Amino acid sequence: MVTSRDVAKLAGVSQPTVSRALTDHPRVSESTKKRVRDAALALGYSTNAIGRALSVGRSDRIGLVVTDLENQFYANMIAPLHRELEQHGHELVLITESPASAPLPERVAAHGLAGVILSTTTVDSVQPSRLRDRGIPFVYLNRTAPSARADSVTVDPEPGVRELLSEAVALGHTRIGAIFGPRNTSTGEQREQVVRAVLDEHGLALAQRDVLHGPFDFGTGYEGLRTLHERGGGPTLLLCGNDVVAVGALNAAAELGVPVPAGISIAGFDDLPTSRWALVRLSTVAYDLDAVAREAARLVVARVAKPDTELAHVVYPTHYVSRATVGGPRA
Amino acid sequence: MVTSRDVAKLAGVSQPTVSRALTDHPRVSESTKKRVRDAALALGYSTNAIGRALSVGRSDRIGLVVTDLENQFYANMIAPLHRELEQHGHELVLITESPASAPLPERVAAHGLAGVILSTTTVDSVQPSRLRDRGIPFVYLNRTAPSARADSVTVDPEPGVRELLSEAVALGHTRIGAIFGPRNTSTGEQREQVVRAVLDEHGLALAQRDVLHGPFDFGTGYEGLRTLHERGGGPTLLLCGNDVVAVGALNAAAELGVPVPAGISIAGFDDLPTSRWALVRLSTVAYDLDAVAREAARLVVARVAKPDTELAHVVYPTHYVSRATVGGPRA
DNA sequence: ATCGGTTGTGCATACGCATACAGTCGCGGT
DNA sequence: ACCGCGACTGTATGCGTATGCACAACCGAT
Numbered sequence A, B: 001m002v003t004s005r006d007v008a009k010l011a012g013v014s015q016p017t018v019s020r021a022l023t024d025h026p027r028v029s030e031s032t033k034k035r036v037r038d039a040a041l042a043l044g045y046s047t048n049a050i051g052r053a054l055s056v057g058r059s060d061r062i063g064l065v066v067t068d069l070e071n072q073f074y075a076n077m078i079a080p081l082h083r084e085l086e087q088h089g090h091e092l093v094l095i096t097e098s099p100a101s102a103p104l105p106e107r108v109a110a111h112g113l114a115g116v117i118l119s120t121t122t123v124d125s126v127q128p129s130r131l132r133d134r135g136i137p138f139v140y141l142n143r144t145a146p147s148a149r150a151d152s153v154t155v156d157p158e159p160g161v162r163e164l165l166s167e168a169v170a171l172g173h174t175r176i177g178a179i180f181g182p183r184n185t186s187t188g189e190q191r192e193q194v195v196r197a198v199l200d201e202h203g204l205a206l207a208q209r210d211v212l213h214g215p216f217d218f219g220t221g222y223e224g225l226r227t228l229h230e231r232g233g234g235p236t237l238l239l240c241g242n243d244v245v246a247v248g249a250l251n252a253a254a255e256l257g258v259p260v261p262a263g264i265s266i267a268g269f270d271d272l273p274t275s276r277w278a279l280v281r282l283s284t285v286a287y288d289l290d291a292v293a294r295e296a297a298r299l300v301v302a303r304v305a306k307p308d309t310e311l312a313h314v315v316y317p318t319h320y321v322s323r324a325t326v327g328g329p330r331a
Numbered sequence C: 001a002t003c004g005g006t007t008g009t010g011c012a013t014a015c016g017c018a019t020a021c022a023g024t025c026g027c028g029g030t
Numbered sequence D: 001a002c003c004g005c006g007a008c009t010g011t012a013t014g015c016g017t018a019t020g021c022a023c024a025a026c027c028g029a030t
Helices: A004-011 A015-022 A030-043 A049-056 A072-087 A104-111 A128-133 A158-171 A186-201 A218-231 A243-256 A289-305 B004-011 B015-022 B030-043 B049-056 B072-087 B104-111 B128-133 B158-171 B186-201 B218-231 B243-256 B289-305
Strands: A061-066 A091-096 A115-118 A138-141 A151-155 A176-180 A211-213 A237-240 A265-270 A283-286 A313-316 A319-321 B061-066 B091-096 B115-118 B138-141 B151-155 B176-180 B211-213 B237-240 B265-270 B283-286 B313-316 B319-321
Touching (some): A004 A030, A015 A030, A049 B049, A061 A072, A061 A104, A061 A289, A072 A091, A072 A243, A072 A289, A072 B072, A072 B091, A091 B072, A115 A289, A128 A138, A151 A289, A158 A186, A158 A265, A158 A283, A176 A186, A176 A218, A218 A237, A237 A243, A243 A265, A289 A313, B004 B015, B004 B030, B015 B030, B061 B072, B072 B091, B072 B243, B091 B104, B104 B128, B138 B289, B151 B289, B158 B186, B158 B265, B158 B283, B158 B319, B176 B218, B211 B218, B218 B237, B218 B243, B237 B243, B243 B265, B289 B313
Parallel strands (some): A061 A115, A115 A138, A138 A151, A176 A211, A176 A237, A237 A265, A265 A283, B061 B115, B115 B138, B151 B313, B176 B237, B237 B265
Antiparallel strands (some): A283 A319
């Protein structure tokens, strides 16, 4: 392995000078900088991230903590996050919150992460307060936790939900059901509250029996629609906690031979790329998923660089995208 | 930050003893081990990965190098890879081969990765020989490069393709087209060769005008089907380089109002989870994607632990899964 | 010519951990 | 009683980089 000392020898300078030259320290003359750079290039040297991390006390690695990597929602977050972090010279480390393994704060500290992006659904599992105790910057992505003071980037469901329900009401839907996300989730609860509030404005309410809850995954939507179908005479419009759930419902409907939207209308939330497929054409409450992810990346990076600046709470708007899965209620 | 020295002080031993106790060194008495463990627990200590990595000369981090994180194929690899690596005490770092940034070997070395899983489509971009020069273990996932001696886990297209084409011929298809993967790809080339060979056994051949090539992405399938459709009178069965391409074609067909399989049959390769959706029901050449990914993870881990053991080339079989997108040829 | 100030570089050291080596202690055998 | 050996544990050091500090060289001003 070629070290900065090797470069130093070749360039005829000391090791610290190599370090300074390569980090563009102002107190190094241009001529030495050039000599050092040439030597580094000749030897194929690139500074050892581990040594650097140990020396400066932190790495350039950002952890992304998610509940479930299989989930399409998280899968779609990874690419934009990675791109943005890479541009800032950081790398992305994936972490899942498996209850089996060590508590997250310990794992994060042990891995020497510079910062963490929390995008888990369940609120308490990561013990954010203990993260703060350890001085590890973290940012909430698509969820918040008021008690834990940290940057966050979230989405405001209201405009999108308002548009969606206006259209639904105009189409004549009165019996509306929902498959919401898990109850202990800020995202899930917020979406549920907004839906109920906006429905209330229209003089409508969700019947108890038309409301289901479950994790934000395919199975929740799939099983949910089957449950409602078995009961018979269910809602004419089914609001889903997110697109993954909605697609699960859509697939169950297809299997059961229930036409969408003629038999039942289905709406989602998130506007994932798959929802735009001609095979899916999911009507959904949309927002700029890539921008949200990139913003989270920017926030951690900024927080890592300057831990004591004012907290940022970025909120993205939503809008309704009407495609093919919401139509008039069945006769 | 709590260090091993803090633990040492609390436990009344020296720092090296802490290190040895926590790594379960045989020459440390059970009583001191217990005292050290208790002290560590009391202080919430976990060994600093950076310090450890610098000391032992390598980290426990495995890099996954992919062409395109957006691609569903890679997205589906990540979860099983992560799980398997985590079980072995390694973590997963994502790396994309962006031509813009530094050459991969330098980046890998700089990040201090213990090993690398190469799952890029293009063969030469990563310069595997230079990886070997630097002594960084790497493993090929879903591709090979005969010149570079390294472990690999691949898939044998033949049994699946054979089943697929038997069924297609039995159904009466004679005019068969294909959208293959990129030409400079081991996976793409292999699949193409096998298809041509098996077709040849049936006395069939691909007409030049019915064969397209392109990257393994949605757009390739989408544009490909549109191109064939515009020309008119195309093949009755379209073989796609992988499921992502096939789904692209499927969506184009849906937009164009071409019924599948009545208007055209479409087959894929990989059997991604989305291909099983009731909305998709893609007939495809399948293999155990999770097992392939996990095997790759196991191979790097083993290679990192013992760099000089014999090379492993694991090949998984394929089989054909007949769902809804392949039927008899149009009249 | 002398001196304060600036510029550029080297020296020493620290980061947290692991490990080769040296040392201590206690035990059993003669 | 002495020696030797094994069982533990401490000391010293190294991994590769960054950085505070000291120092040398040089500049311009008096």
